Amino acid sequence: MAQKEIEVILTRQLASYLAMPIIIVDSSRTLLFYNEPAERILGMRFEETGEVPADEWMTTTLVTDEGGTPLAPEMRPLMIAVTERRPTHGDMWLQGLDHVHRHIEITAFPLIGQAERHLGAMAIFWEVKE
Amino acid sequence: MKVTLWGTRGSIAAPGAETARYGGNTACVEVRGTDGTVLVLDAGTGIRRLGMSLPRSVSRVNILLTHLHMDHLQGLGFFAPLYNPEAEVHIWGPASTTLSLQRRLMRYLSPPLFPVRLRELPCRFVLHEVPCGDFEVGEFHVSSALICHPGPTVGYRIATARATLAYLTDHEPVLGMQQFPLAGEWTSGYAIAAGADLLIHDAQYSSEEYARCVGWGHSALEHALAFAALTKVKHFVPFHHDPAHDDDDLDRLTAEAVTATAPSFAISPGAEGAIFELES
Numbered sequence: 212m213a214q215k216e217i218e219v220i221l222t223r224q225l226a227s228y229l230a231m232p233i234i235i236v237d238s239s240r241t242l243l244f245y246n247e248p249a250e251r252i253l254g255m256r257f258e259e260t261g262e263v264p265a266d267e268w269m270t271t272t273l274v275t276d277e278g279g280t281p282l283a284p285e286m287r288p289l290m291i292a293v294t295e296r297r298p299t300h301g302d303m304w305l306q307g308l309d310h311v312h313r314h315i316e317i318t319a320f321p322l323i324g325q326a327e328r329h330l331g332a333m334a335i336f337w338e339v340k341e
Numbered sequence: 342m343k344v345t346l347w348g349t350r351g352s353i354a355a356p357g358a359e360t361a362r363y364g365g366n367t368a369c370v371e372v373r374g375t376d377g378t379v380l381v382l383d384a385g386t387g388i389r390r391l392g393m394s395l396p397r398s399v400s401r402v403n404i405l406l407t408h409l410h411m412d413h414l415q416g417l418g419f420f421a422p423l424y425n426p427e428a429e430v431h432i433w434g435p436a437s438t439t440l441s442l443q444r445r446l447m448r449y450l451s452p453p454l455f456p457v458r459l460r461e462l463p464c465r466f467v468l469h470e471v472p473c474g475d476f477e478v479g480e481f482h483v484s485s486a487l488i489c490h491p492g493p494t495v496g497y498r499i500a501t502a503r504a505t506l507a508y509l510t511d512h513e514p515v516l517g518m519q520q521f522p523l524a525g526e527w528t529s530g531y532a533i534a535a536g537a538d539l540l541i542h543d544a545q546y547s548s549e550e551y552a553r554c555v556g557w558g559h560s561a562l563e564h565a566l567a568f569a570a571l572t573k574v575k576h577f578v579p580f581h582h583d584p585a586h587d588d589d590d591l592d593r594l595t596a597e598a599v600t601a602t603a604p605s606f607a608i609s610p611g612a613e614g615a616i617f618e619l620e621s
Contacts, residue, residue, distance in 0.1 A: 214525060214532035217487040223527065224517030325438055325493060326472070 218324045219243065222333055232336040235322075238329050240265035240293055252315065252336055254307030273306040292319035292332035302339070314339040342481075342504045342619040344539060345371040348387020349611035351511070351545050351559065351581035352412050359587035364613025366390070367412040368510050368581060370541065372499055378479025382497065382508050382541075383407055384417035387613065392421035400427060403478050405471075405485075406434030407510055408494035409445050417446075418455050426463040431478075433469045433485070435493035442470045471495050489513050489529035490558035496533040504619035507537035507574065510581050515564045516556060522571040534572035538619050541611065542568060544579030547594055562598045569606060577604070580611040 215223075219235065223244045226233040232249035236242055242263040250256050253272060263271075274282045284290050288301040298320035306312050319334035348366030356365035367385030374380075379395065381388060381404045388404075395402070402422045407413060422428040436442045443459070446468070450459040459466070469476075471485040472495055484498040488509060496509035514529040515521045525531035534540050544565040546554060551561035560568070562579055569577040582591060595610050609615065 214486075215527060217489060217529050220527055220529055221489065221517065227519060228517065325436070325487065326470075 215243070216324060216328065216330050218322060219330055222322060226333075232338075233333060234289070234336075235331060235333050236265075236289060236293060237331040238293065240269075240290065240331075242268045243331065249336065252305065252307060252313055252338065254309030254311065271308055275304045275306075277302075277304065279304070288317045288319040289332055289334045292321045292334070296321045296323070296329060314341060342375075342499070342501055342506060343371075343373040344506060344541075344617040344619065345373070345391075346387075346541075346578075346580075346611050346613055346615045347371060347391045348383075348385040348416075349580055349582055349613055350385075350412075350584060351543070353584050354386045354412075354415075355584035359589075362588040362612060363582060363591050363610060365584075366613060367415065368407075369416060370508065372481070372506060374480045374501070376480045378481060379403060380405060380478060380481060380483075380499065381420075383413040383510060384415070384420065385412050386416045386419075388416035389419040392419070395422065397425060397427075401429045401431070404430065404432045404434075405483070405497050405508075406432060407496065407508070408435060408490065408492060409449070410492070410511070411449075413510070414446075414449055418450060418457060423462045423464050428464040429467065430464045431467045431469060433471050433476075433483075435472070435487070435495055436470045437493050442468050484533065486530070486533050488533070489516050491556075494558070496530050498533045498537070505537045505539075506619065507534040507540045507542075507572075509533060509540070509542045511558055512543045512568075513556070513558050513560055513564075514568055515560065521564060522567055525571060528568070528571060530568065531572060534568070534574060537572065537574045539576045539578065539617055540569055540572065540574040541578045541580045543581045544610075545581050545583045550583070562594055563602075566598055566602050566604055566608075570602075570604060574606055576607040576609065576617070578609050578611045578615075578617075582611065 226246045234245040288299040291299045300318045316337045322330040348369035366387035368383040369385045369387030370382040372380040482500045485495040488496045490511045499506045542565045543560045544562040545559035546561045548561045
């Protein structure tokens with residue numbers, strides 16, 4: 212069993228205490244963890260799914276713009292944070308496994324450890340109340 | 342692999358009659374290989390006596406610092422091989438995100454904290470920053486990884502073909518955990534300790550004391566025992582004893598913990614002078 216890097220472990224612990232929806236992915240875009248507030252937006256429970264491979268969670272969550280046009284994975288803030296290693300912010304609609312469309316804002320930033328180790332990225336969601 | 346404890350105390354040296362059995366010197370452990378390789382884990386006040394015990398014929402010493410808190414560094418300036426021009430002293434330790442290991446060490450080895458500057462030491466000095474992947478020192482295969490403690494801090498895993506030592510002297514894996522332990526992959530230090538023959542691990546506090554010291558980077562004995570069970574070590578050495586705990590306190594805390602948890606592995610509270618021979 213491979214152990215996560217300490218920065219990732221501590222990020223999960225922080226996320227588990229915060230009331231904002233937070234998700235954490237590793238550098239290969241595997242969904243490592245999402246906290247309880249994020250469970251409501253994603254429509255799934257971490258205790259039931261555990262880690263989710265990138266190709267799985269990218270397809271089970273539908274992300275669109277205001278007009279309903281799906282956003283390409285490379286346009287999603289979390290993917291930009293992982294692949295381009297820079298923070299980004301976006302406004303979009305997300306449909307999780309519960310099939311509910313939610314208007315969300317998302318801020319994502321890369322997780323870079325000591326010695327420039329690229330560990331993945333973290334995203335914080337806000338549900339926009341219309 | 343021969344493991345000798347030269348300092349087992351945490352935070353600050355605590356010499357006195359009341360700590361004579363477990364010792365008052367701060368963290369320092371010698372690991373000696375069958376080929377004569379000398380590893381020194383941390384440079385607490387215990388390193389002074391270790392340095393005096395080394396024959397001058399030992400030409401290379403390898404110091405592995407877990408971090409640069411004072412109780413792990415205070416003895417460095419009093420380590421005899423540093424003043425031997427024939428000696429080669431390698432030091433591994435963590436940089437910070439903004440300062441190199443050398444600059445961090447210079448903060449201690451320079452006035453006003455210490456009269457001798459790093460560059461004035463007559464030995465040949467070689468610095469190595471960790472974590473840096475695995476590396477070899479003599480017959481030892483060494484791994485390091487950042488662990489949960491304030492500031493850059495690593496644990497070390499030292500292995501030969503037939504024995505493994507894990508050293509996590511300042512470690513609070515329970516911090517922020519809503520249940521402890523989680524699976525190993527989500528537990529700080531797991532990769533360093535998994536399956537080790539000997540685990541030397543922080544056990545500074547009683548459970549009651551820990552409740553007042555959350556986030557200070559140390560473990561209660563109860564947590565260290567749970568960590569040892571999770572990692573399936575064969576022998577656990579509680580270490581980094583609180584300076585306020587005298588010998589009788591350590592005896593009592595250990596006895597209570599053993600009674601409460603009935604561990605499946607051996608427990609030997611770290612005592613200055615204790616020697617562990619691991620098959621190698």
